[in-house]
Amino acid sequence: MTAPLTSPQPPAAGGTMIAIEAVSKWYGEVRVLSGCSTAVTRGEVVVVCGPSGSGKSTLLKCVNALEPFQEGQITVDGTRVRDKATNLPRLRARVGMVFQHFELFPHLSVLDNLTLAPRKVLGRSKAEATQRGLDLLARVGLSAHAHKHPGQLSGGQQQRVAIARALAMDPVVMLFDEPTSALDPEMVGEVLDVMVELARDGMTMMVVTHEMGFARKVADRVVFMDRGEIVEDVAKDAFFDRPRSERAQQFLSRILAH
Numbered sequence: 001m002t003a004p005l006t007s008p009q010p011p012a013a014g015g016t017m018i019a020i021e022a023v024s025k026w027y028g029e030v031r032v033l034s035g036c037s038t039a040v041t042r043g044e045v046v047v048v049c050g051p052s053g054s055g056k057s058t059l060l061k062c063v064n065a066l067e068p069f070q071e072g073q074i075t076v077d078g079t080r081v082r083d084k085a086t087n088l089p090r091l092r093a094r095v096g097m098v099f100q101h102f103e104l105f106p107h108l109s110v111l112d113n114l115t116l117a118p119r120k121v122l123g124r125s126k127a128e129a130t131q132r133g134l135d136l137l138a139r140v141g142l143s144a145h146a147h148k149h150p151g152q153l154s155g156g157q158q159q160r161v162a163i164a165r166a167l168a169m170d171p172v173v174m175l176f177d178e179p180t181s182a183l184d185p186e187m188v189g190e191v192l193d194v195m196v197e198l199a200r201d202g203m204t205m206m207v208v209t210h211e212m213g214f215a216r217k218v219a220d221r222v223v224f225m226d227r228g229e230i231v232e233d234v235a236k237d238a239f240f241d242r243p244r245s246e247r248a249q250q251f252l253s254r255i256l257a258h
């Protein structure tokens with residue numbers, strides 16, 4: 001038995017962790033999100049998929065306020081993202097984000113990558129942050145690499161460090177944007193394994209991915225986007241077995257053909 005990757009969250013405690021209500025966003029004249037609504041319940045894993053340019057990354061960036069949006073409302077664990085009174089750095093500290101490119105600090109050791117934000121943002125002591133960092137490294141299988149620099153690790157290892165770094169902030173939700181799509185194929189599995197474990201520990205997750213095996217294994221629901229709209233938002237089995245829209249059917253047949 002390994003210890004869980006996260007501090008325990010009340011399993012199936014209910015309650016909406018992320019509420020996305022009628023969100024629209026424009027880049028200049030171009031509307032990239034159109035009336036998007038969905039919700040993620042505490043402990044739920046939602047996979048977001050859809051063609052390139054459909055707005056998946058933009059939607060995720062709106063959730064942790066990396067991008068502004070012009071209409072609608074997003075609420076994360078009771079905090080309104082667009083509210084002027086919202087302390088955005090504090091909100092972002094509670095939302096873990098893992099991107100396609102790991103964006104680790106290249107000049108810092110792996111361990112220092114994990115302890116920097118908890119010390120600076122959460123005010124943790126060096127000893128406390130170090131202990132938590134080492135625990136997390138153990139759980140993503142990288143204890144032996146704590147004192148290396150990111151450049152000395154493989155892509156899969158770096159992405160596991162990036163996940164551990166996000167977890168070091170004790171986020172209430174984790175957002176992933178194609179975390180495996182830049183990796184060599186033989187490294188995809190080790191990163192997905194960490195994500196599967198995280199899902200099973202009860203972490204609330206929104207995951208943009210085309211890894212349909214992962215989606216089948218751990219997703220509760222699938223959100224399918226096309227041209228800035230949420231076209232389907234259904235239970236996993238319904239999405240894979242009986243996609244309703246023609247656009248989702250076409251997308252699935254293309255992606256599953258490989």
Ligand SMILES: Nc1ncnc2c1ncn2[C@@H]1O[C@H](COP(=O)(O)OP(=O)(O)OP(=O)(O)O)[C@@H](O)[C@H]1O
Pocket residue numbers: 027032050051052053054055056057058059
């Ligand atoms: N900074 C930006 N300025 C202008 N347009 C942008 C910007 N970022 C994204 N877009 C446009 O917004 C739309 C949605 O892009 P987004 O990156 O969210 O799509 P995506 O579904 O994540 O695609 P992909 O699968 O290729 O990652 C696209 O038409 C894109 O060209």
Ligand SMILES: [Mg+2]
Pocket residue numbers: 056057058177
């Ligand atoms: Mg994207």
